[in-house]
Amino acid sequence: MERKSIGVSKKRKPSGAAVIRPDLTDKLFRALFEEWARTGYVGISLERVAACAGIGKAAIYRRWASKREFASDAIASIEIAMLDPTDHGSLKADARAFLQATRTVLRHPLVRRIIADLVAERLRSGELATVLDRAAMARRQFGHGLLDRAINRHELHENLDRELALDLLFSPLYMRMIIQGKNVTRAELDRQVIAIDAGIKACCFSA
Known part of the structure; x- marks a missing residue:
């Protein structure tokens, strides 16, 4: 039973929070900069940043706990x-x-x-x-x-x-x-x- 649990964990890892792709992080930075330059910091929408990067908002929060940390x-x-x-x-x-x-x-x-x-x-x-x-x-x-x-x-x-x-x-x-x-x-x-x-x-x- 214990071996089976470990095996399931390994199979799920590629779609889980532990996988941080550097290329996707760079894409998020570019999307953030475009949004920031357009709206100013206070107007930044993480939903729009995620959409511009072509991903879900959850990918941002897997990397950063807040907008300030992201910035x-x-x-x-x-x-x-x-x-x-x-x-x-x-x-x-x-x-x-x-x-x-x-x-x-x-x-x-x-x-x-x-x-x-x-x-x-x-x-x-x-x-x-x-x-x-x-x-x-x-x-x-x-x-x-x-x-x-x-x-x-x-x-x-x-x-x-x-x-x-x-x-x-x-x-x-x-x-x-x-x-x-x-x-x-x-x-x-x-x-x-x-x-x-x-x-x-x-x-x-x-x-």
Whole structure:
């Protein structure tokens, strides 16, 4: 009897909650982003997201306990896409690679609308504070690695104001593309890289 029970469990597993398909998760993220950009966070309908992905709503709740957790993982998937830990040989080259990857992500119209709504929703209700904090933490942890490499190359002094340096790394691009809603050309990106490189190297605490 015990063996029979185990056998039934194994046969039912493919249609059960334990099977999480990565390709379906990606499809759900895309559907969520489309809905989010269209309605704003407060207007998101998980029923419509599921329908857009061509699945049942239950597939969402097998993966996430709430809309906030769903949104958090979706945003994290974007952060992971832009964070390349490759050592490019110099602070300036590392900064350029990071900004180029970030620029690619921020050029997507859905992403730009979602990020603006994400910040606004945090100010309205605070529900998405943990989502923004998690994304910012991932970006800053990546930045710490970038700064550590520059210190090991003797490009930066250990007496570095890391928080200011990390603010400088991302803020100019964010200001131009999200706050001002402008595109950034490659030439403009190169000028940002030069300014950021110089700014970070000036971020030492006074003796």
